[in-house]
Amino acid sequence: MLKLSQIAILAAGLAALPAALGHADELALNVEPGLWEMTSTPHMSGDIPDAANLTADQRAKLEAALGKTMAPRRYRECMTPEKLQHAFDQPQTGASKCERTILVNSATEMQMHVDCTDVQGTHQMTVKVQAPNPEAIAGTMNLVTTRNGKTFTIVNNLEGKRVAADCGGVTDIQPIN
Numbered sequence: 226m227l228k229l230s231q232i233a234i235l236a237a238g239l240a241a242l243p244a245a246l247g248h249a250d251e252l253a254l255n256v257e258p259g260l261w262e263m264t265s266t267p268h269m270s271g272d273i274p275d276a277a278n279l280t281a282d283q284r285a286k287l288e289a290a291l292g293k294t295m296a297p298r299r300y301r302e303c304m305t306p307e308k309l310q311h312a313f314d315q316p317q318t319g320a321s322k323c324e325r326t327i328l329v330n331s332a333t334e335m336q337m338h339v340d341c342t343d344v345q346g347t348h349q350m351t352v353k354v355q356a357p358n359p360e361a362i363a364g365t366m367n368l369v370t371t372r373n374g375k376t377f378t379i380v381n382n383l384e385g386k387r388v389a390a391d392c393g394g395v396t397d398i399q400p401i402n
Contacts, residue, residue: 252310255332257359260389261304262401266297271377299401303392320344333357346372360387 269291279287302308321343328336334355341348347370354364366381 252335253330253332254309254335254354254356254362255359256304256309256356256362257387257390258304258306258309259387260301260392260395261385262299262301262388263383263385264297264299265381265383267295267379267381269295269377269379272375273377301388301395301399301401302397303395304387305392321348346370354383361385 273287273291321341323339323341326338328338330337334353336353337351339348339350339352341350349369351367352364353366354362356362362383362385364383366379366383368379368381370377370379
């Protein structure tokens with residue numbers, strides 16, 4: 226059963242920079258380090274696996290958590306060269322098997338597809354990021370998860386612009402709204 230906390234963590238993680246893909250040592254996007262202002266707009270649709278097994282109180286808590294997590298977010302983040310290089314890394318676990326396919330990897334565009342399977346179901350993720358110049362990005366991450374015969378989708382639209390070469394005192398993600 227997918228727990229409320231697992232769904233909330235998944236949704237929260239997807240609302241931020243999509244830190245979900247492959248080995249970034251191949252990343253060719255030409256993006257400048259510094260202080261970035263990001264806007265993340267996630268949308269969720271479909272059936273939440275195991276939601277039918279929740280009590281009314283648990284379901285209300287889940288819907289409240291997802292509603293908050295799925296709201297558009299603006300934040301600032303210090304993007305160091307190391308963070309930029311590993312922005313699309315995925316933590317490796319022994320529980321899932323993933324296959325990554327890089328479709329486009331250039332200075333101005335990155336597209337990849339990841340298929341994962343574990344004992345709970347499947348996850349298919351497609352990421353498309355464009356960097357029209359080194360100080361701006363726009364992208365979409367589409368995650369389709371199937372568990373126990375139910376499928377739900379999270380689409381996260383992301384826009385970002387570099388606002389300063391120096392990060393000042395910003396070290397972690399700093400919410401703007």
